[in-house]
Amino acid sequence: MMCRRDLRMIMLYESKLNHSAAEAARNLTLAFGSKSPSKRTLRCWLAMFASGDFDLKEKAGRGRRVSLYDEALRAAVESKPDNTTRVLAADFDVHHTTVVKPLASISLVKKIQKWTPHHLTDDWRSTRYTICSNLLSEKTSHF
Incomplete structure (x- = not known):
């Protein structure tokens, strides 16, 4: 797995070759597949390099950074x-x-606070059958 700085170095290389963002995206997608940066990211970095800013360091993002440990x-x-x-x-x-x-x-999901059966046991099956039979017999007896 490549770090971000390595990817930025490759984007700088693509910039030095005067490749467009689309060409650079094709090249990086061929080389790295789904791990490659998006066209929009490439456009931003290529524009930055074209303006003369060749700094590859991470810049602070917009907005408030909040992280939880x-x-x-x-x-x-x-x-x-x-x-x-x-x-x-x-x-x-x-x-x-x-x-x-x-x-x-961290793979935590909210579940119902009680255990629920995932499969129908024989007891549950017989209980359901009894309830359904009683409901059907009541419904047919009124007609």
Whole structure:
């Protein structure tokens, strides 16, 4: 797996060859497949290189950067598993979507607070049959 700086170096190389964003995207997709940057990303980087800025370092993004530590979030969920994402968000003082994404990344999903059968056991099958039979007999007896 290539790091971002290596990919930026390759984008600089494509820029030095005077390739368009579409050509660079085709070349990178051939070489790296789904791991290659998008055309829009390539367009931005090629425009930056064309303006004379050859700095390959990561620049700060727009907006407020908020991150939650997976361990802290996991500990909060394990201590009180019935909390909703909005309650967790209030505890961490972040927006609830900031909680949802890390929960999904650490493979935690919200389930019903009780066990539900995934397959029909013989007892459940007979119970359902009895209920259906009783309901049908009541319905047909009135006609």
